[in-house]
Amino acid sequence: MTVPNLVTAPFRALSAALGQDPLQVQGPGGNTSIKDGSVMYIKASGTELADAERKDIFVAVDRDAACLEALEKAGDGSCKDTVLDKSHGLRPSIETTFHAALDHRVVAHTHSVATLVHAISPEGRDVARQKLQGLPFVMVPYAKPGLPLTRQILAQMQHDTRVAILENHGLICMGDTVDQVRDLIASVEDRLAMPAKPVPPVAPANPAPAGFNWSEHSWLATDSAVTDLVLDGTYYPDHVVFLGPALPVQDHAGKPPVVLIKGQGVLIRTDATSSQASMLQCIADIFARLPGDWSVQAIGAKAEAELLDWDAEKYRQALAARA
Ligand SMILES: [Zn+2]
Known part of the structure; x- marks a missing residue:
């Protein structure tokens, strides 16, 4: 079968913008996906969102097969056997199962610093609940990335959920279009923004040890x-x-x-x-x-x-x- 190319310029641009902002994504963290019918493109494991406009970092998977893995009815949750074009040797992200199971066309997952400040703190989670009021969000208890996290996310999802705060992990925003997801991320970031305190320059007296x-x-x-x-x-x-x-x-x-x-x-x-x-x-x-x-x-x-x-x-x- 010919796999339709869903990786549009706006989708690449959103992915790259998130990847190049250290307050959104650090190194190879975070991932984005776009789906249509039974095809889903998702960031490949080990690649960086920052490269989304200069390299082929996305891999097409059989979304239906990935959903079965998400529901633990097939496979091992790695979704490695759901890859549609195996010629490039890329493996889908470890977080593919929740992308597949979420019913929105565009899904973006970041390790947003503003989200993490709230999500690692019991008081911060309470404050986040206040700040996000009016948005269709859920809080998701910590679970290991992969199937355990997917299980937790699916357990919390409501019919209208568009934002998931992952405790001790990060943020997921989902929508029907790239623009919707970009706007949603901006809205969450705006509400959760925290000022950075000025930190003193520290100049250790001793030279650093070799290496x-x-x-x-x-x-x-x-x-x-x-x-x-x-x-x-x-x-x-x-x-x-x-x-x-x-x-x-x-x-x-x-x-x-x-x-x-x-x-x-x-x-x-x-x-x-x-x-x-x-x-x-x-x-x-x-x-x-x-x-x-x-x-x-x-x-x-x-x-x-x-x-x-x-x-x-x-x-x-x-x-x-x-x-
Ligand atoms: Zn993550």
């Missing part, structure tokens, strides 16, 4: 209230995937890309990937906006281990290296 540079986000190590929070746990999945659980306070054989030296600064490995660097920026962007009187809720050790597919022993070692 590291001091990060521009070193204030995370000198603002003691924030330091305690970033050492205490991990607040959303991509942080765990790219930087490991929380932040380690010393280098170790696992070669963590980022190390926090309490009271001094934050070290970033000289060969850290751009994804790892943008994940560190995301932490700084979130904690520069978190009000001092909001508490935060980490995803917890069990969720961290699930994300890393680590067995108990490897996980125990990583936790030990934190101390």
Whole structure:
């Protein structure tokens, strides 16, 4: 069969704009999809939305087959067997099942910093409920990306839902057209916008150890209230995937890309990937906006281990290296 090309210029433009804004998407995070009948295009796993206008980052899947995976009636939830044109070797995003199951033509999922500031905090979630009043939104409890998250989203959806706030994860906006989704994202961002507090420039006295540079986000190590929070746990999945659980306070054989030296600064490995660097920026962007009187809720050790597919022993070692 000839697969119709649904990837329009406006859809690419929205995807690229989200991907190029570090307050919306960091590195390979986030994904967009567009569907018509039984065909859905979705961002391929490992690609970046930022490249949507310069590379082929979208992969066409059989939407009906992907829906069956979403409902756990077929496949393993990876949707790898639902790809329509296998010649390019791309695999669909790990989040394909919820895109397929949502009945809207255009779906955009971001790791919006403004959303995350609210969604990692019990008080923030209450404030978000107030700020979003009048929009058809639902709050979705944390679940591991993939089928567990899809199951949670589908359990919360109402017939008119267009916005989903994913606790400790991000945002989904859905609509019939690219314009509708762009406007909806703008509306949510507008309502949830938080001012970033000015952060002091921190210049650690000691030179960085070999293989590291001091990060521009070193204030995370000198603002003691924030330091305690970033050492205490991990607040959303991509942080765990790219930087490991929380932040380690010393280098170790696992070669963590980022190390926090309490009271001094934050070290970033000289060969850290751009994804790892943008994940560190995301932490700084979130904690520069978190009000001092909001508490935060980490995803917890069990969720961290699930994300890393680590067995108990490897996980125990990583936790030990934190101390
Ligand atoms: Zn996500």
